[in-house]
Amino acid sequence: MPHQVTLVIGASRGIGREFVSQLSRDPTHRVIAGVRKPVDFDSSNVVPILLDQSDPESVTRAGTQVSEIDTLIINAAIGADEYLLSTDDERLREYYDTNVIGPLRVVRAFLPALKARNTRQIVFISSESGSLSQQINAKGGFRGPYAVSKAAGNMIVVQLHNELHDQGFTVAAIHPGWVATDMGNATGPGGMPIPESVKGQLDVIVKLEHNASATFFAWDGSIVPW
Numbered sequence: 496m497p498h499q500v501t502l503v504i505g506a507s508r509g510i511g512r513e514f515v516s517q518l519s520r521d522p523t524h525r526v527i528a529g530v531r532k533p534v535d536f537d538s539s540n541v542v543p544i545l546l547d548q549s550d551p552e553s554v555t556r557a558g559t560q561v562s563e564i565d566t567l568i569i570n571a572a573i574g575a576d577e578y579l580l581s582t583d584d585e586r587l588r589e590y591y592d593t594n595v596i597g598p599l600r601v602v603r604a605f606l607p608a609l610k611a612r613n614t615r616q617i618v619f620i621s622s623e624s625g626s627l628s629q630q631i632n633a634k635g636g637f638r639g640p641y642a643v644s645k646a647a648g649n650m651i652v653v654q655l656h657n658e659l660h661d662q663g664f665t666v667a668a669i670h671p672g673w674v675a676t677d678m679g680n681a682t683g684p685g686g687m688p689i690p691e692s693v694k695g696q697l698d699v700i701v702k703l704e705h706n707a708s709a710t711f712f713a714w715d716g717s718i719v720p721w
């Protein structure tokens with residue numbers, strides 16, 4: 496039995512891929528990499544599984560393939576800087592289906608695997624854009640429908656905490672900072688290197704204690720206001 500099992504959702508590129516890379520450097524760690532299309536991770540302790548969090552059947556199928564997880568990192572999302580008043584219903588539904596209902600589907604599907612172990616950590620990769628107080632008068636970054644979806648994701652963290660904390664679960668959100676991924680580069684150059692953000696986020700996850708459930712962290716360990 497491997498020492499630690501972590502499932503990373505949205506592992507094909509960007510922050511998710513770097514989570515897989517850094518976690519798999521520990522040979523005792525088993526990493527399950529949730530991807531929409533096959534990816535070769537070239538590492539014996541990485542097991543890819545196909546999972547599209549916008550597709551209920553895909554999530555349910557993936558859930559049946561995993562029996563034990565210590566830590567679930569829900570990282571997959573879509574994002575751009577758009578204005579809410581010029582976002583049509585279809586686009587808003589796409590945001591909600593991917594960034595809000597998708598993560599919840601994932602939690603439901605992998606709850607038995609999380610309950611099979613005692614660690615029971617659920618980590619949502621959130622965004623400062625989902626912080627109500629930080630969005631007031633925001634002049635840049637990803638605003639509009641992305642921010643609305645990330646704020647809803649934050650409330651899911653709090654509600655899951657309320658429903659699961661007594662069963663030994665720790666549910667937390669992490670803002671990765673502004674990171675030079677496909678998504679982060681959409682606002683221009685200047686995002687931090689991906690390994691730096693992920694190293695900081697993994698430090699937060701390693702130190703995550705049960706009584707820190709329902710906390711919104713930044714990648715550097717500081718606290719972000721909900």
Ligand SMILES: NC(=O)c1ccc[n+]([C@@H]2O[C@H](COP(=O)([O-])OP(=O)(O)OC[C@H]3O[C@@H](n4cnc5c(N)ncnc54)[C@H](OP(=O)(O)O)[C@@H]3O)[C@@H](O)[C@H]2O)c1
Pocket residue numbers: 504505506507508509510511530531532546547548549550569570571572573574593597620621622623670671672673674675676677678679680686
């Ligand atoms: N980069 C930043 O500056 C920044 C800042 C704040 C928060 N974040 C958050 O950090 C997380 C990772 O962002 P990133 O910058 O690494 O983004 P990214 O480079 O755009 O990568 C997004 C990842 O999510 C996957 N994905 C998208 N829709 C999916 C779906 N329906 N089902 C499964 N996987 C899906 C993508 O898979 P495919 O390759 O198949 O498309 C890809 O692996 C997101 O939650 C984002 O909101 C990022």
